[in-house]
Amino acid sequence: MPEPSFRVDKGPAERRRKETASCGRVELVCESDRMKEVVSLAERVAPTDTTVLIQGESGTGKEVLARHLHQGSPRAAADFVAINCGALAEALLESELFGHERGAFTGAVERRKGLFELADGGTVFLDEVGEMSSAMQVKVLRVLQSRELRRLGGSTLIDTDARIVAASNKDLHREVREGRFRLDLYYRLNVVLLVVPPLRERIRDIPVLVEQFSRRLAAAEDRELRAFSPDALELLAGFSWEGNVRELENVVERLLLLCEQRVVTESDVLEHTKGTVHRRPGGAGTTSVDSLEEVKRAHVIRVLRRNGGNRRLTANQLGINVKTLYNLVRRFEIEV
């Protein structure tokens, strides 16, 4: 039997069992006001059954947000099932979503439940929903309207109580205007719209994301947490991050693998990002110099807090001398 092409996250019991094997689940972190607003809206709608549409460029964290929403909902104990609507041929997508009866098509040797059924009481995450053909759009619309479905080759109507969260890196409204996406489905999905901003518009998230990725890698490799110097962080904050958080994650991982020292410095970042990551046009021009400094400030505050205000330890971890740290604390008016 072919492997199912969707992913099922089991409820807490199963999850606990899995967690020891994998290195745990992704925890959503953010610090910028823009992202906090989005997360707070997600948390407000989480307890309801409302259908949610998440839009944002590739790699911004749409799936992380969808999982966060599921975990904050009364459905958290049931499954979160994710499917990439753009990655499957139409016939396969249909059988994955709706399931099939035995003998429904050549190769359907046994009955299989589709994900709308599997996620009963849980959440279905329709990723890249803008990639569905118009025929599939009609079929999905029907489920959203009636909360019922038939397996392929089946005649019985089956109820489904799956909450739908959809995501797209396209502007679906424009897709509607240009005739590629059905208006009625758009309205059904877009009951609540969450727009995840690109990373270059929320660079205050960079320090906390860098720390999260460093922490994850340290745990996976069973080694101590390493820090980034304030200048290294400031340099990272000035990149354009076209691949958004996913690109940042890759860069952090690469830096930690390639740099053996305790602290990742500005010159490490320069050396290991050459030709792969680009600075925002005009460097600090598009965002103000202030906001790059803000990132540096947030980073220093974070490490200081983590060390309970111990300046010697903090300076050591940041790879700067204590005097430089004092100067930064004074310049940034940091209260510890």
Ligand SMILES: Nc1ncnc2c1ncn2[C@@H]1O[C@H](COP(=O)(O)OP(=O)(O)OP(=O)(O)O)[C@@H](O)[C@H]1O
């Ligand atoms: N706020 C966040 N906190 C922690 N990790 C994050 C956050 N946002 C994104 N990530 C990490 O960045 C990577 C990309 O996130 P995700 O897969 O959710 O993005 P996406 O918007 O669904 O991307 P795509 O459009 O390519 O499918 C993941 O590995 C995730 O761990």
Ligand SMILES: [Mg+2]
């Ligand atoms: Mg995704």
